[in-house]
Amino acid sequence: MPAHDVLIIGAGLAGQRAALAAAQAGATVAVLSKVHPVRSHSVAAAGGINAAIAVEDDWRSHAYDTVKGSDFLGDQDAIEVMCAEAPAEVLHLEHIGVTFHRDETGRLDLRAFGGASINRTAYVADITGQAILHVLYEQLLRFGDRIDRYEEWFTTSLIVDDGGCAGVVARDVRSGAMEVFAAKSVILACGGAGQCFKPTTNGLICTGDGMALAYRAGAPLMDMEMVQYHPTTLVENGFLITEGARGEGAHLLNADGERFMERYAPSKRELASRDVVSRAEQTEIDEGRGVGPDGRGIYLDITVVPRRRTLEALREIVNIGRDFAGVDITREPIVIRPGQHYVMGGVRTDVHGRTPLDGLYAAGEVACVSVHGGNRLGANSLLDTLIFGRRAGEHAAARAAGTRMPRVSRAPLHDDARRIEAILARPAGAGRRVSEIKEELGTTMNRHVAVFRDEGGLRTALDVVRRLREEAESAAVDDRGTVFNQDVLGAIELGCLLDCAEAMVVSALERRESRGAQFRTDFPRRDDAEWLKHITITRDGDGAPRIGYAPVTITRWEPEERRY
Amino acid sequence: MRFTLEVWTQASRDEEGHFERYDVDGIDPDASFLEMLDELNARLAAEGKRTIAFDSDCREGICGMCSLTIDGQPHGPNQVTTCQTFMRDFEDGATIRVEPFRSGAFPVVRDLVTDRSALDRIVQAGGYVTTKTGPKPDPNAAPVPPAVQQKVMDAAACIGCGACVAACPNGAAMLFTGAKVTHFNLLPQGQPERASRARSLVLAMDAEGFGGCTNYGECARVCPQEIPLDVIGMLNREYRRGARREDDTVGTRT
Ligand SMILES: Cc1cc2nc3c(=O)[nH]c(=O)nc-3n(C[C@H](O)[C@H](O)[C@H](O)COP(=O)(O)OP(=O)(O)OC[C@H]3O[C@@H](n4cnc5c(N)ncnc54)[C@H](O)[C@@H]3O)c2cc1C
């Protein structure tokens, strides 16, 4: 049985950064990922990463913008840590070879992003995530003697022993073999749960596995009602058009050709925070001023950006526009709409990435520190993955140095193997197909747990999620083999999605106010007296979600009304 | 639209593979190639037949996971990733042959899925910057001129899909390796290992069983990220430059 000081589940930016930090701190490290590391969804991040690097900038300004963006639900101690450490982290990336964009004089260039009071976003054209992920992976390979990589290994459960996390059970995707991994510290870096929604900007692998694994092991989830809808996703298929487009100056127009953001956010307009812009768009659409098929979209007009600049700084979306919408974005507007993009909530952690479950850490989109609160600012997520990935790696290594390797039994492996056997043995044709259930989940969530919510819709969603959970129990899989069986993993992922979706809906029902990404048409005001607190969800003994609360940490900035 | 597909089917690495024929109809011309395969898989599953394994994630051309050889061309007829290939690019009624990326260095895992980890082992030999801990120099103290920045960016755009290898009649990984060397050797941060980097990577490339370059240029013609052939020139120059400074730690090419 493999045994490591620090075992990291996930090899996106958070996981790789954690691995490097833990290895540099002297720990033995393993990284386990269900896909090859550079295919992790961090690769899709487009627009950039925030850091107060400019001489006229200050990390406190970045922190305030983040607090305000979060609609005051973010924990200010964590936000201060993230923003204060951001400049050094970005310089470190630059130092290991990330080619951040430079201006004509050869100096680092920073672009404008939503909710920011100054240009603060470092970027690599619109392939920032790819550029960072590849360079980090090259570092991971460099430390190949200290970091064991288990690529294309799927984690099926966490092992809890003596009240702490002692390792995981995983399945080799290629051969179907199962293995127990013992570890002194386990870091979850499994990314988000966007596949709960359809459409989503997230890839097929973003199935909330980490949140579900932690939840089932007894760790609390927090802020799960806070789901970000990005203002600019393609009407055709939900692909992301980076906020960088608006950062470069693109306009949003309704059917009357009006630049309607002037009414909703007179000073920041298109660059207000994402919750504000998405709501404004949805209001325009709902009131009949939408464009495109069935009036369900809004024009994003990039033609106001100089063509040369678009071709240089937005090259990926020039391609996306051409291939998927048949539009040359340098010559005509493209039709977009708000679409699911990010989950602010996740496994509750402190500023060291520690979850309340001893020995278990979490970092990146899977975690909730909470630096994003009710609404994440664009380009703060990559930063979150790196800062808290590193901090979790360092802390986990230090903890491991003072603990003994837990003795882990193989019983959990047999449990999981039996669970998989049972999935494979389900009679074909008896139940619904996994893909059908997933489809119904996605469209239901996108209908009722979206930009605008109300009690009736949320109750409907909860009923559907619970029915789908039952149906998932008997959903047959097509492939019954061992080698590279994607079907059986799909069935396991579906279970994870349903756990995450349930937590999202239950939290959204509970929060009877409107804050950040949660807008309740039946409770349209923010209510600080009652709801300036986090909602946590813990799994009860009988499997039902139990609601709890956690205070919001306020260090410097008292809640005030948000205006953009 | 309707198509006849001849799809490579192989149960596992150690078993023999063969082509299986399928007829599909009612395909939307705007479906991507992978959506067409999803549709085929859904129909196969409904009939209780074995589905086809293939790789994909982002489906927007950035993750480098999708990797089909379509009618003999890695990623298909256009110079884009497989997931950005659309059925409208094919003639109605056409017979289309679908295979995994073919290369001795990329063993088949199952059906259309290959193991491309040989590329990682090339990088492991030195495709990175070595750093010291401690405060980092101000990046603006060493400005990068726009022309250099552009070259570096073009090289750093590599998504590691391996189409270049699959396209090369020799199965060489020169475009991939050239991109890594160009990226790091042009940057101020990459200078400390500049002399040894190209040689280390080329040695690793040989050890993995990739072929040599005889200037076919097929690699750059299929590269979805349009990595220019120049990076191979750069690799060769840097290799020779390293040879002039040959030190025993690096070893010699055999
Ligand atoms: C299209 C798009 C554009 C974006 N652009 C930006 C941007 O410009 N700026 C910004 O700040 N943020 C952006 N974001 C958000 C940001 O990219 C993500 O939040 C962030 O990259 C998440 O990183 P991560 O390391 O937490 O997870 P991921 O990169 O998603 O990695 C998750 C890892 O976990 C592994 N894993 C998951 N489940 C299992 C399991 N069961 N067993 C084993 N391994 C598992 C996966 O294999 C993977 O390696 C964007 C997001 C999207 C979707």
Ligand code: FES
């Ligand atoms: S699936 Fe990601 S590049 Fe094709």
